[in-house]
Amino acid sequence: MKVERKIAGNRSSRTGFLLSLPYWAWFAFFMAWPLLFSLVLVFHEWDIYTPMRWVGLGNFVRLFQDDLFWQAILNTLYFLVIHIPLQIGLALLFAVLLNEKIRARGFFRAAYFMPVVVSGIVISLLWQQLFSYENGILNLLLARAGLARIPWLTSPEWAMPSVALMATWKNVGLYIILFLAGLQNIPAWLYEAAGIDGATAWQKFRHITLPMLNPAVIMVLILSTIGGFSLFIEPYVLTGGGPMNRTLSAMLYIYKQAFYFNRMGYAATLGFFFAFIILAVVLVQRKVVEQEALE
Amino acid sequence: MKRALIWLILILGTVVFLYPFLWMVSATFKPEMEIPSFGLLPSSITLASYEQVFAKIPILRSLLNSLVVSISITASVLFFGSMVGYALSRLRFRGREVMVMVILFTMMIPFQLTMIPLYILMVKLHWTDTYLALIVPGMMSGFGILLFRQFFKSVPQALIDAARMDGLSDLQILFRIIWPLSRPVLITVGIITFMNSWNDVLWPLIVIRDQSIMTMPQMVTIFAVSGMAEAQLGVKLAAATLLALPVIIAYAFFQRYFIESLASTGLKG
Numbered sequence: 001m002k003v004e005r006k007i008a009g010n011r012s013s014r015t016g017f018l019l020s021l022p023y024w025a026w027f028a029f030f031m032a033w034p035l036l037f038s039l040v041l042v043f044h045e046w047d048i049y050t051p052m053r054w055v056g057l058g059n060f061v062r063l064f065q066d067d068l069f070w071q072a073i074l075n076t077l078y079f080l081v082i083h084i085p086l087q088i089g090l091a092l093l094f095a096v097l098l099n100e101k102i103r104a105r106g107f108f109r110a111a112y113f114m115p116v117v118v119s120g121i122v123i124s125l126l127w128q129q130l131f132s133y134e135n136g137i138l139n140l141l142l143a144r145a146g147l148a149r150i151p152w153l154t155s156p157e158w159a160m161p162s163v164a165l166m167a168t169w170k171n172v173g174l175y176i177i178l179f180l181a182g183l184q185n186i187p188a189w190l191y192e193a194a195g196i197d198g199a200t201a202w203q204k205f206r207h208i209t210l211p212m213l214n215p216a217v218i219m220v221l222i223l224s225t226i227g228g229f230s231l232f233i234e235p236y237v238l239t240g241g242g243p244m245n246r247t248l249s250a251m252l253y254i255y256k257q258a259f260y261f262n263r264m265g266y267a268a269t270l271g272f273f274f275a276f277i278i279l280a281v282v283l284v285q286r287k288v289v290e291q292e293a294l295e
Numbered sequence: 296m297k298r299a300l301i302w303l304i305l306i307l308g309t310v311v312f313l314y315p316f317l318w319m320v321s322a323t324f325k326p327e328m329e330i331p332s333f334g335l336l337p338s339s340i341t342l343a344s345y346e347q348v349f350a351k352i353p354i355l356r357s358l359l360n361s362l363v364v365s366i367s368i369t370a371s372v373l374f375f376g377s378m379v380g381y382a383l384s385r386l387r388f389r390g391r392e393v394m395v396m397v398i399l400f401t402m403m404i405p406f407q408l409t410m411i412p413l414y415i416l417m418v419k420l421h422w423t424d425t426y427l428a429l430i431v432p433g434m435m436s437g438f439g440i441l442l443f444r445q446f447f448k449s450v451p452q453a454l455i456d457a458a459r460m461d462g463l464s465d466l467q468i469l470f471r472i473i474w475p476l477s478r479p480v481l482i483t484v485g486i487i488t489f490m491n492s493w494n495d496v497l498w499p500l501i502v503i504r505d506q507s508i509m510t511m512p513q514m515v516t517i518f519a520v521s522g523m524a525e526a527q528l529g530v531k532l533a534a535a536t537l538l539a540l541p542v543i544i545a546y547a548f549f550q551r552y553f554i555e556s557l558a559s560t561g562l563k564g
Contacts, residue, residue, distance in 0.1 A: 013389070015386060016387060016391065017388040019386070107309075127315075136331075251497070
């Protein structure tokens with residue numbers, strides 16, 4: 001018996017190793033090598049076709065003096081400042097309503113979730129029409145209501161809020177589901193106990209519902225932040241990054257530097273910095289939200 | 296009173312989320328002049344927009360490309376991902392703990408960081424303008440592996456011991472005993488992998504310039520952005536509708552799976 005177990009142990013250890021090899025091969029080529037090579041790229045100027053040129057810290061110096069780099073960060077922050085509260089507010093509203101005992105709940109859920117599964121390019125082409133200044137549905141509605149038309153995509157002030165609005169419409173269905181799941185996990189006795197202690201509806205919401213939804217809120221923050229820095233197809237289709245670079249996103253800027261100007265070293269440097277900003281922002285958000293929950 | 300208000304808001308929400316899609320589909324059947332209007336019904340139904348899409352771009356070819364790419368990636372992620380997940384959850388081997396940490400680490404790396412070097416790798420391998428560039432980098436998913444590992448841990452050990460007594464090898468145990476028990480996780484990983492791959496535009500835009508290899512989202516994007524559609528709304532929307540159709544049909548049949556899959560990953564990821 002003992003001998004048998006030992007043999008079985010040996011066998012599984014070899015198979016385990018063999019089964020894990022495909023992953024290591026993939027990791028070596030498509031993760032480890034790119035990561036290491038990005039460390040080489042950031043110190044070079046390179047258009048892929050002619051030999052690499054060592055520039056030392058040149059790319060970093062350039063980055064800090066590059067107005068468009070800062071513009072892309074500002075644009076992304078502007079996007080997040082509108083997108084995140086809008087998303088949390090709407091998701092919370094619909095989740096609370098759907099948590100009531102009503103008929104056709106499944107239908108509503110499915111309807112709100114629909115934009116989540118449809119490709120971003122379809123959504124962008126559709127909203128391009130809705131946002132159109134002369135003939136867009138949104139402006140037709142405004143005009144019919146006797147209000148002034150809004151230059152959704154054509155004015156530097158409105159362009160990013162419009163993109164944020166569209167992104168909220170696309171993503172909020174997912175967060176409705178996450179918040180709803182969170183709500184359903186709250187035990188009923190918590191509310192009953194609070195009711196006995198004389199808590200008002202608002203107090204119950206503030207001190208029971210919100211803290212219990214914390215994991216879902218963290219999820220929204222993290223996914224939205226990553227999403228904000230990864231915006232690409234939306235500005236690519238809707239505005240090309242304009243007007244006046246006000247919708248230039250991090251991803252679009254990397255793309256332009258790499259594939260319009262063939263600056264691989266600089267594009268990699270941008271990617272490097274944006275990646276660190278994403279990680280930093282996500283870590284800070286996590287800390288803050290967890291702190292809030294403790295208080 | 297309160298109920299009525301709830302219903303009112305929920306129905307308003309449904310209009311906001313669904314009406315634009317209905318409007319889009321109806322616009323593709325309208326004469327170009329009638330598209331900028333709020334209504335759904337055209338004065339006459341025309342297929343002109345679709346005829347132009349099919350005449351101007353090889354959209355069926357791109358549909359085929361997308362199917363080849365997304366199906367290959369999904370099959371690979373399910374096959375290799377479950378193999379690795381099985382090894383991580385059920386077998387003891389050198390480097391197992393390191394591997395879990397490495398996978399968690401790679402899941403934290405934003406694509407912004409690896410995109411440019413990855414493109415250069417494709418150029419050096421001469422994979423640009425081939426299916427290889429579209430498929431091979433997506434063949435593994437750390438996230439899929441971890442979901443499999445998590446699920447496989449819950450399979451009773453007695454079942455595996457019994458299979459082993461019957462002389463089944465590890466691969467046989469995985470595919471004959473564990474796979475049939477793992478429908479939920481296979482569906483979740485399958486739907487997410489397929490959807491991500493089907494909807495991806497950025498990577499194809501980077502590595503493919505040859506029209507005959509382009510995926511459908513890429514083809515539609517280039518068609519709409521490059522001016523090939525000549526600023527005709529109906530034609531752009533028809534291309535968008537064709538692109539959305541496969542996903543919407545799949546969603547109509549399997550919406551419960553879609554919602555549960557994406558929500559579960561949201562919570563775990």
